[in-house]
Amino acid sequence: MPGYRRSDLPFSAPCRHARHDCTIVPALAGGLLAESTEQVGITSDMMRAAMGCFVTGVVVITAFSAESPVGMAVNSFVSVSLDPPLVLFCASKTSTTWPHIRRAGHFCANVLTARQEHLARRFAGRGDRYTGVTYAHGATGAPILEGVHAYADCEIVDEHDAGDHTLVIGRVVELHSDPGAAPLLFYRSRYRPLAGP
Numbered sequence: 001m002p003g004y005r006r007s008d009l010p011f012s013a014p015c016r017h018a019r020h021d022c023t024i025v026p027a028l029a030g031g032l033l034a035e036s037t038e039q040v041g042i043t044s045d046m047m048r049a050a051m052g053c054f055v056t057g058v059v060v061i062t063a064f065s066a067e068s069p070v071g072m073a074v075n076s077f078v079s080v081s082l083d084p085p086l087v088l089f090c091a092s093k094t095s096t097t098w099p100h101i102r103r104a105g106h107f108c109a110n111v112l113t114a115r116q117e118h119l120a121r122r123f124a125g126r127g128d129r130y131t132g133v134t135y136a137h138g139a140t141g142a143p144i145l146e147g148v149h150a151y152a153d154c155e156i157v158d159e160h161d162a163g164d165h166t167l168v169i170g171r172v173v174e175l176h177s178d179p180g181a182a183p184l185l186f187y188r189s190r191y192r193p194l195a196g197p
């Protein structure tokens, strides 16, 4: 794909890396000015197709809100900071679960194993999410799902508005991992196991 130097661009938008002589592709150049992706010709389908090439794990974000367990499957989970220990996930603004998690003020990020694809489907679907699901309560009260690869129980410490999602930042107060388990992966819209050597 051809690149353009800053000086070639027909506008004077500042480069975010002002100290560098950045090469800016047209979509990014437009992004400096445009408010929505449609203005630079990038559709949601294009984003899904390209970003789907980035392999992720699958996490169930749980909380205990108004005496009930709630939860949703996400793949936008990221470790942010080691000291202090911070993680984040992105909640869609259309999510009906996120307002309950926000009200609880905490969440537990449950990292699923390759044997827990059914939980990923359950927590992304419309039916009752907790029937038959065994869990314990973490330090915050959030459900820790049985048999997960790892979990990070967190207090919500910050939120950032980001397009059609909200970035939710949690401070980890308790965590555990089972290094012997195998992870569930999500790649190009499909669940996959980790291929062996």
Ligand SMILES: Cc1cc2nc3c(=O)[nH]c(=O)nc-3n(C[C@H](O)[C@H](O)[C@H](O)COP(=O)(O)O)c2cc1C
Residues within 6 Å of the ligand: 058, 071, 072, 073, 074, 075, 076, 077, 090, 091, 092, 093, 094, 095, 096, 097, 098, 120, 123, 124, 125, 186
């Ligand atoms: C693999 C996978 C990853 C997902 N990642 C996210 C995510 O990062 N953020 C999000 O808000 N929804 C994500 N979803 C969608 C939610 O799981 C689902 O749409 C949501 O829980 C709908 O239910 P709700 O309205 O109860 O929140 C993902 C779904 C799947 C299957």
